[in-house]
Amino acid sequence: MHLPPDTTLCEGESLTITPTVVDSLYALENDTRSYLWNTGDTTPTITVTQPGSYWVRVTIDGEFSAWSDTITVSYISDFTTTALPHPDTICEGLSAQLAVQVPAGVPGITTVWSTGDTAYAITVQEPGTYTAYTFNQCFAHTDTFRLYTRFCWDKEQPFTTLYIPNAFTPNGDGRNDCFEVVGDNLGSYQIQVFSRWGELVYQSDDISQCWDGTHRGRPVPDGVYLYVIRHTDRHGNPMPIRRGEIRLYR
Known part of the structure; x- marks a missing residue:
């Protein structure tokens, strides 16, 4: 005779324990069995809802011998975070x-x-x-x-300033032919310009450089382009990312 193996349950669950007689010599169809659990129950099965060790003694047909086994039931309690x-x-x-x-x-x-x-x-x-x-x-x-x-401003560290035009005309007339960003109190600087389809058409880490409206040596079409500027102040503190639109006319 044996009980199920030791079992771990979740808090709130129950377990029905049933002993199994494995020796067919003592498992006749009409045999008489008596049960005694350490809980005081005398039924063939018990249902438990608390952790602990549970044992049963089974006597068959009034035999002088009795069989017993023990199962340990553990519970995992809910927790809080x-x-x-x-x-x-x-x-x-x-x-x-x-x-x-x-x-x-x-x-x-x-x-x-x-x-x-x-x-x-x-x-x-x-x-x-x-x-x-x-x-x-x-x-x-x-x-x-x-x-x-x-954005946090330290009065001992002056603001960076950026002047970003909203349009330029790269037509070769010598006026406003370049998309040029001007800034003060800058540390690092990077600009990226994208087409409206998300293609990167210009990128630079040098604020003294400007975009002449070409990509891979060819003029890009008139239209609206998107820029993203990342920069730090002269002490290396990151400044807010600047995003916007630039209109290209020829």
């Missing part, structure tokens, strides 16, 4: 740590962030919504973080 305090808004270019606190002693807990990270804490710079999914084989919990960024 806590989103640790964090800044809602940070200065652009800085970072913030987002973290969840999980209880100690609960087995098999895993945290996966919407970024793909699997640590309990992550460091982020970009604004947006970040979600931490914490789970084990029984339960799952979600914590959501919202992070904003803003």
Whole structure:
């Protein structure tokens, strides 16, 4: 006779335990069996909802011998997570740590962030919504973080300034023939210009260079083009990304 193997359940689940007599000599069709469980039950099966060790003694046809076995039932309890305090808004270019606190002693807990990270804490710079999914084989919990960024000005570090024209006429008349950006107090600088279909038609890391309206040595058509400018101040602090449209006329 034997009971099922030791079992682990999720909190709130129940288990019905039934002994099995494996020796056919004692498993006759009309035999008489008596059961005694350590719970005091005398039924062939019991249903349990609490952790612990459960044993049964089975006597068949009044035999002098009895058979017994024990099963241990364990439970995994539900758990709670806590989103640790964090800044809602940070200065652009800085970072913030987002973290969840999980209880100690609960087995098999895993945290996966919407970024793909699997640590309990992550460091982020970009604004947006970040979600931490914490789970084990029984339960799952979600914590959501919202992070904003803003431009921060240090009075000891002067603003960068950019002058960005909104149109130019590369027709060779010597006037306004180039798309030229002018700036003050700059550190690094990069400009990219895209066609309306998303093709990169111009790129430069030198603000003293301007775009003459060509791509691979050929004039591009009249129309609206999109620019993206990334730059830092002279101390290396990232400035807000500038995006806009430039109109090309010939």
